[in-house]
Amino acid sequence: MHRPVLNAREYLGNELTSPRKIIESTLLVLGTGGIGREIARIGKEGFRTYNIGINRGGKPAEYFDEVHPTSRLLDVLPRADIVAIALPLNKHTRGLIGERELRALKRGAIVVNVGRGDVVKEEDLYRVLKERQDIRFGTDVWWVHDVHEEIPPRTPLTALPNFLGTPHIAGGAQREIAEYAMIRAVENVIRYLRGEMPMNRVNRDDYV
Template sequence: MTKSIVCLQHLSSGQQEMIRAAAPDYTLTLGDSRNPDLELLSGAEIIIGWGKGIRDTVLRQDSPLRWVQAWSAGVEKLPLEALKEREILLTNASGVHAEPITAVILSFMLMFTRNMHTAIRNQQSRRWHSDGQESELTGKTVVIAGTGAIGSETARIAKAFRMKTIGVSRSGRPVENFDQVLTTGELKHSVREADFVINTLPLTDETRGLFDAEIFSACKQGAYYINIGRGVTTHTDDLIAALNSGQLAGAGLDVFETEPLPEDHPLWGMEQVIMTPHCAGVTDRYADRVVDIFVENMKAYLESGKPSRNLVDYSRQY
């Protein structure tokens, strides 16, 4: 009996051929995450992506499903407990976003240090003005919460600007391009010397609401906060209060507690805030990178029965 791979995302002909070459004994069928074919999915051993309404079909007791390759780095929207109970292997797309998201983080940092966000507003109003407060990244300290692919790439580029890099992770293990790595329990201590605090954390029970009034009040006066991780890791009201008081000089935000951000939300009108609509990880190279991960994992799966890259630890939720 032919084994089945169903991909719920669009793939180019070249990307399809890469998967078929890596899994010659499997059929590859494309589906639609917005309108999934449940009959097709009911026979899938491997699913690439996920779709609403497929849970009961693919996680039934006699389902042949053995492995899900998520299309995103975050997996909090998937039924993790049910997948764990069925002992389904789950891999994510961690690493796909490192280059484009690092570019967004550095864009925020450069805009704030060079006051480019105010320059754009001045241009729109035909106003020739500088308040003389422009600065630079050289010699500044950046604290990056999350030392995975995005955090590590950000630290690498920050080093090119001769910045001091401090990482914060669950383990506190040393990571290349970080001058120092502290544990999550030391986050409050770490932000005291930061000119920029970067949040790249996934959403887990431990990170939910982690950045709150206590953390923001511990920040150096005039620091900048950047969040490209998950919106729910930040108490928005506490962030706004820190911005209004001047404790924080500004914020670069790609993610929010509520998305889309309501039109009447106060963040829209704050001139010290730069926002992007949860698109920091968007890139025309996204699918290529996910397919590269999947093909590498497929080879390991055929050899050992388990993917080798980005295997999600259900106990950690990432």
């Protein structure tokens, strides 16, 4: 179970709580869209990270030192100190991260999911985190069962000391964020009605 560690010697000597180096680390971002690029920008400008991106075709993207197609995910996972998942959920990404991918992580890796819960296989995640306490996993998104995002999840992930979750509050939970999203949505409708190219287009075939 999670508990505060207030003794400096215990804090620094425990693999579960000791600080991890971020400066000049290797950052792997799954998804090179708007959120993924912003993660890469903050890493590059704030922490001098070496940024590796993953997208479906390996198309280059701003703020990334190299980008690879999804088919090479297993090749690059062992290189990453930090993995950020910023993928939408569609038929190509559902269950993309399973036991094989999680076991490929290097020792001491940090994984953060801000995309969708079901990109990661819930049972596989629980099994690997329970065995490998060197991995730290944080998420703001959860798994959907019976059409609802369940918090807490069905597996006892929240009881693991190397798992940290927030209740899906990172995007839109605050009024100003929700208002900004609505304004951008209205702007996009206006662009469409004017015959202009809408922003953030998606391929319908990815979802049906």
